[in-house]
Amino acid sequence: MKKIFTAIITSLALVSLVGCGSKGSSGDNDKSLQKIKDKGELIVALSPDYAPFEFQMIKDGKNVVVGSDIDLANKIGEKIGVKVKIDTMDFSNVLASVSSGKADLAISGLTATAERRKAFDFSDEYYKTKNVIVIKKSNSDKYKSIADFKGAKVSAQKGSIQEDLVKNEIKDASLVSLPKSGAMINELKNGTVDAVVLDNMVAESYVDANSDLEIVKDITFKSDDEESNAIAMEKGSKTLQEEVNKIIADLKKDDSINKSVKDNYDLAKEAKQVE
Numbered sequence: 001m002k003k004i005f006t007a008i009i010t011s012l013a014l015v016s017l018v019g020c021g022s023k024g025s026s027g028d029n030d031k032s033l034q035k036i037k038d039k040g041e042l043i044v045a046l047s048p049d050y051a052p053f054e055f056q057m058i059k060d061g062k063n064v065v066v067g068s069d070i071d072l073a074n075k076i077g078e079k080i081g082v083k084v085k086i087d088t089m090d091f092s093n094v095l096a097s098v099s100s101g102k103a104d105l106a107i108s109g110l111t112a113t114a115e116r117r118k119a120f121d122f123s124d125e126y127y128k129t130k131n132v133i134v135i136k137k138s139n140s141d142k143y144k145s146i147a148d149f150k151g152a153k154v155s156a157q158k159g160s161i162q163e164d165l166v167k168n169e170i171k172d173a174s175l176v177s178l179p180k181s182g183a184m185i186n187e188l189k190n191g192t193v194d195a196v197v198l199d200n201m202v203a204e205s206y207v208d209a210n211s212d213l214e215i216v217k218d219i220t221f222k223s224d225d226e227e228s229n230a231i232a233m234e235k236g237s238k239t240l241q242e243e244v245n246k247i248i249a250d251l252k253k254d255d256s257i258n259k260s261v262k263d264n265y266d267l268a269k270e271a272k273q274v275e
Contacts, residue, residue: 053199
């Protein structure tokens with residue numbers, strides 16, 4: 001009788017341990033992916049002023065949002081089996097849209113910095129980038145190194161990592177934060193600011209469209225070792241994060257993302273962009 005009682009207690013203990021273990025697994029408690037499937041819609045927040053990743057253009061007389069990040073969002077929606085809704089806004093509001101629950105994902109040329117990771121979950125990186133400085137061609141002899149920007153007005157997008165980069169690595173310059181990259185370029189062209197810091201692909205897109213601008217050569221930022229684009233989502237979205245990572249991995253295998261960036265870069269060169 002004592003042996004039977006001991007066996008029952010042991011069995012109950014094992015059941016209890018198994019129960020505790022299952023509560024900690026990603027699929028049991030996290031409903032982030034299932035919630036999207038249930039509502040049949042994936043809401044994506046982005047700032048459409050960052051060609052070739054996201055930008056606005058006139059197509060068939062209509063203003064449409066296009067870019068490689070939109071292609072990526074559509075692929076994710078397709079794989080999950082839901083329609084995609086693109087919610088456009090200023091870049092400084094993109095992450096807030098996710099934290100408030102208004103958007104499921106933020107796909108907007110975002111870098112998963114240590115500070116951002118405290119408040120959000122991020123996907124694996126999907127595109128590697130670096131930062132560059134854009135100036136007027138007429139100032140090419142004046143600005144050749146970071147030290148040359150002492151006292152200069154350098155613009156970066158509000159809420160971006162480029163804003164932090166100017167503060168931390170171009171310390172002797174005056175930071176001018178603006179909500180949109182197009183506005184930054186306009187301020188550069190009219191002489192209100194002396195330089196603009198942008199992602200290299202975005203910078204190349206603007207330089208291609210503006211013959212009076214150029215990228216400063218041979219300037220490397222310390223932060224570029226960690227620079228890459230990733231997708232942000234609400235903290236604790238384990239099942240959604242895992243699904244998004246699988247989709248990104250599949251798209252990287254056949255080089256779909258790089259091809260999309262290249263195609264949209266070419267599109268931005270040819271198209272009439274809208275700021």
